[in-house]
Amino acid sequence: MSSLADLANLKGRRAVVVGGGGGIGRAVTLALVGEGVTVAVADKNAAALEETAGSVAAAGVRIVSAVADVRDSSQLSAFYDLVDMEFPSLDILINVAGGVRRRPFMETTSEQRDEDIRLNYGYVLDSIQRAVPIMRRGARGGSIVNFTTIEAQRGAAGFSVYAGAKAALRNFTRALAVELGHERIRVNCIAPDSTPSAGNRNALAAETIAELERLPAEVHAAGVRMAIPMEEAVPEQQLANAALFLASDLSAYITGASLPVDGGTSASLGFVNWPFGDGPLPIPLAGTYRRLFADGQNGRDGE
Ligand SMILES: NC(=O)c1ccc[n+]([C@@H]2O[C@H](COP(=O)([O-])OP(=O)(O)OC[C@H]3O[C@@H](n4cnc5c(N)ncnc54)[C@H](O)[C@@H]3O)[C@@H](O)[C@H]2O)c1
Numbered sequence: 001m002s003s004l005a006d007l008a009n010l011k012g013r014r015a016v017v018v019g020g021g022g023g024i025g026r027a028v029t030l031a032l033v034g035e036g037v038t039v040a041v042a043d044k045n046a047a048a049l050e051e052t053a054g055s056v057a058a059a060g061v062r063i064v065s066a067v068a069d070v071r072d073s074s075q076l077s078a079f080y081d082l083v084d085m086e087f088p089s090l091d092i093l094i095n096v097a098g099g100v101r102r103r104p105f106m107e108t109t110s111e112q113r114d115e116d117i118r119l120n121y122g123y124v125l126d127s128i129q130r131a132v133p134i135m136r137r138g139a140r141g142g143s144i145v146n147f148t149t150i151e152a153q154r155g156a157a158g159f160s161v162y163a164g165a166k167a168a169l170r171n172f173t174r175a176l177a178v179e180l181g182h183e184r185i186r187v188n189c190i191a192p193d194s195t196p197s198a199g200n201r202n203a204l205a206a207e208t209i210a211e212l213e214r215l216p217a218e219v220h221a222a223g224v225r226m227a228i229p230m231e232e233a234v235p236e237q238q239l240a241n242a243a244l245f246l247a248s249d250l251s252a253y254i255t256g257a258s259l260p261v262d263g264g265t266s267a268s269l270g271f272v273n274w275p276f277g278d279g280p281l282p283i284p285l286a287g288t289y290r291r292l293f294a295d296g297q298n299g300r301d302g303e
Contacts, residue, residue, distance in 0.1 A: 019097025
């Protein structure tokens, strides 16, 4: 009988993790290293990268790392020059780097929009174009995993440019899966919703985060229960587990897919778990309306 590790067949493989120094990326890097994969990591955050690469190297495991802001094509290219030199071939590419700051579309500048598109779609195209020739040297296929988001499939107000870029990434992934299928190079997405990482905090203004953190724990938990069917934000490790699955032979015939790792929010699509016994519904029942808006207020500031 085969063990899970035998079926996954990750040991001895080589991977690139773009944005693998911190947040979900760090969890992905450490998970791959834990399965015996040799990893090359690029990250713009030198301190986070040093911590991640340092802990891997301190355990006596080889890791290749480079500080690079991957929005800058020359920095991304210099990282791949290093990978090209260090790795005889490549089996796995995980494009994790991405993110956004909540901002009404009409207040965005052209420069901000270009940056959001580059970080959440553009660099991934360059990353894949550099990685695939190194994968081809191995002549045993490969697995590419792109991080999209739940916002790629819903009307994410305040995140519109990000939502559009990640939706483009989602459909690019489908198309490329078809193009590269005959080479056994698989291309898939992971779609998180709410995972408490540095990137997740950066999506909101610092004072908004500070206010949220001042809430009593039970009040915060009640809000999370309304929004997430599994009643908990998804831990970083769970995204790393999904990346291991898609990187490994456990998913050998899965390509062009997007795997939601969101505790059920993409499934609920507008159903909210209202309090006061209503349960999941798109709008609350009468008692909840009365309790939430008993004083005749409609809950909107300035109205
Ligand atoms: N955390 C969430 O709730 C959430 C939700 C939906 C989608 N996602 C997606 O998941 C991915 C990871 O999110 P995260 O919350 O861990 O993000 P994060 O901001 O914590 O970033 C992960 C790593 O990427 C690095 N990085 C960011 N921009 C970079 C750049 N320009 N060049 C090089 N490295 C860069 C960061 O330094 C960090 O080490 C992103 O693509 C994000 O859009 C996250």
